[in-house]
Amino acid sequence: MNWKLNFKRNPKTEKAKKSKTREWVDxxxxxxxxxxxxxxxxxxxxxxxxxxxxxxxxxxxxxxxxxxxxxxxxxxxxxxxxxxxxxxxxxxxxxxxxxxxxxxxxxxxxxxxxxxxxxxxxxxxxxxxxxxxxxxxxxxxxxxxxxxxLLAIVNGQVFINGKEAPNAPKQQTSYTVVTTGLNINPDVMQDLNISIRQQLAPDTFEMIMPESAATTLKGYSNIKSITPVIAPAGTYDAEIFPHNEKFKWNLDNYGPIRLPKKGWTTPLNDSTLTLYRRAIEVYENNKVAVNGKEILINGKKADSYTFKMDxxxxxxxxxxxxxxxxxxxxxxxxxxxxxxxxxxxxxxxxxxxxxxxxxxxxxxxxx
Missing domain, CATH: 2.10.109.10 (Umud Fragment, subunit A)
Structure with missing residues (x-):
């Protein structure tokens, strides 16, 4: 016995083809x-x-x-x-x-x-x-x-946990450059990645450059001296965190300061609250208040705080x-x-x- 199966499409049940517009949208x-x-x-x-x-x-x-x-x-x-x-x-x-x-x-x-x-x-x-x-x-x-x-910066050098941290190979900073009056060739400045930040006197400039460029520039005959620009230790800079005169820190001399770690508990006093209040209040969403000598966190007296984040x-x-x-x-x-x-x-x-x-x-x- 021969069976012949003949399947015919039913236009009523077959799904309509997607239009070109629908295909593009999909x-x-x-x-x-x-x-x-x-x-x-x-x-x-x-x-x-x-x-x-x-x-x-x-x-x-x-x-x-x-x-x-x-x-x-x-x-x-x-x-x-x-x-x-x-x-x-x-x-x-x-x-x-x-x-x-x-x-x-x-x-x-x-x-x-x-x-x-x-x-x-x-x-x-x-x-x-x-x-x-x-x-x-x-x-x-x-x-x-x-x-x-524990981070500290001493004369522009970063120290981590008491040890000098390696500097980036092309790290840059500012130098005071005194010339003989002759301009430095712009091509030389571009090749050494040197930029002028400001002119301090007719023959004196503050320039930003890598240490390697400063070493090279010292050998040029029209350079009298090159001196790193370093803010002296003990000088307070109001723009520097934590923006409090108790901490006389600046760009080049900073800390030491301990980085908060999840689960780390710090005692709370005038100094630690100055350093960590923003983290406790803004980043970890607590209400901090000072009532006389008492520190209140979310309305409760607190002698210490345990951080929730790294x-x-x-x-x-x-x-x-x-x-x-x-x-x-x-x-x-x-x-x-x-x-x-x-x-x-x-x-x-x-x-x-x-x-x-x-x-x-x-x-x-x-x-």
Whole structure:
């Protein structure tokens, strides 16, 4: 017996084919979802906006930032327009009525001393700003101290737990340069990565350069002297954290200060409250008050405080041209975005169109 099966399509039950427009819409939606997932949990791109990390990273560098190294941070504001700045043309691109608590997924490791880290700006925290953590300005700096470290800066040199910390190979700072009256060749200055910060006298300049450039420049016949610019120890700078005259600290002579660590308990007194009040009150959301000699946390007398988060100390490699932890203190763990991994592209806006791309920095690992 032969069986012959004849299947015919039923136009009433067969689903209609998607239109070309619908196919394009579906493809775009899929691409946005995938890109948002990758950007939110795996990698993101970041452009260097200023010279605070020169000469390690230059203005005009474009980086890939890994979020999986330290663990992807779940967005505080999940309802936001992807691939936009937090505020555009004066309008927020996110909806802050829905905010999720801080949550970080497991990563490959933890921040280490000397890592180059992208993070949200801590001094935009507080009720006066009212900006969710993940919508704050992003910065890039080098981590000098991790939770539990004791940090000090002596004559511009960082010390961690009493030991001199290695400097970045291309770290820069300011020097007072006295010339014989003859100008330095601009090509020499560009080759040595030297910039003039200000002119102090007809033949005297404050210049920013790496130590290696200062050593080279000393050998030029039109240079009388080169002296590092160092703020003397014991000189109080009101711009420097914790902005209190009890701590006569400045850019080049700072600390010692202990970085808070999750689970670490510090006694509370006038000095420790000055150093840690912002972390306790702003970053860890407690109400702090002082009643005579008593310190109150959330209305209760407190003789000590145990921290809920880890904190980091971030500084720019361009030491005298960087707004960093010396100005606004430690960086809470919930502000950390990720680790800078590779410079994938770089442009120099001061050059003409033919020389604008810095080819020697394309696909360059960051360290």
């Amino acid at each position: 493809a775009i939606v899929f691409a946005v979802v995938v890109a948002t997932f990758v950007r939110g949990l795996l990698f993101s791109a970041y452009a260097i906006p200023s010279g605070s990390m020169e000469g390690t990273e230059l203005t005009g560098d474009y980086l890939f930032v890994s979020k999986i190294n330290y663990g992807p941070r779940v967005a505080n504001t999940p309802l936001a327009i992807p691939f936009t700045e937090p505020v555009m043309y004066g309008i927020k691109t996110y909806w802050d009525a829905l905010q999720l608590p801080y949550l970080r997924l497991p990563g490959f490791g933890h921040i280490k001393n000397r890592d180059i880290v992208v993070f949200n700006k801590p001094d935009e925290a507080g009720p006066e700003y009212n900006i969710p953590v993940d919508e704050r300005t992003t910065l890039i700096k080098r981590c000098q101290a991790i939770p539990g470290d 904190y980091y100390w971030m500084m720019g490699d361009n030491r005298h041209d960087s707004l960093d932890s010396r100005f606004w203190g430690y960086v809470p763990e919930d502000h950390v975005v990720g680790k800078a991994m590779i410079t994938f592209f770089s442009t120099d806006s001061t050059q003409n169109i033919f020389n604008r791309i810095r080819w020697n920095r394309v696909l360059r690992p960051i360290n």
